[in-house]
Amino acid sequence: MNVLVIDDDFINIKLVETFLKKHGGVSEIIKASNGLEALNTLTERSDIGLILLDIVMPVMNGLEFLDNVQVKEKIVNIPVIVLTTDETTKKEAFSKGATDFLTKPISEKLLFEKIGKFFK
Template sequence: MNNINILVVDDDLVNLKLAEIMLKKHSNVGEIIKANNGLEALNVLTERNDINIVLLDIVMPVMNGLEFLDNIQVKEKISKIPVIVLTTDETVKREAFNKGANDFLTKPIVEKLLIEKINKFTALD
């Protein structure tokens, strides 16, 4: 896969910017789309069919990450998109996996680990 488009979902602008800076260093990253909550992310995924992976925070207003996972599971078109959960709360790990998350990273995000996780689902190098 040449350019992968990544949807980053987090209500913290600093976390969004950090993820963007880490991802932009890699030549195979195409577009980085940002959403501030699960509902915004769901709208992006419904409107676009070129998102390759989702990086998802759990604790957010409007629609949290777990609610987002519930919602994408019932939408066939977007249920196959890999989701990596990014959170400070290790206690939600099992629940996130049970709701369909594909992987998990604890914040603060380490760039090397983030790229390794993305590599599992895409051809990022």
């Protein structure tokens, strides 16, 4: 499965990428630094099976990204796991279509538990 990681923090992206490379079910890791860049990637590619989404980002934050995903038929069914330090956004993220939620700093074990549900 191809995974899109959306985060504006280079260190967070590197950490998640390191974890994902150890997971046997991940084929490719695609990176975006904000919600707008991610939406552009999703319109160009139809092979993304999972999205890992930060909330606090410039240009378009994670909640705005979720709003935009909901109106795009082609990408609305891609599971989205929110990765954030802001626990207060959990309820809003779920109401906007997030599939799951992980609080940073994330652990490899918890990430694998969350993404394991989406691998067939």
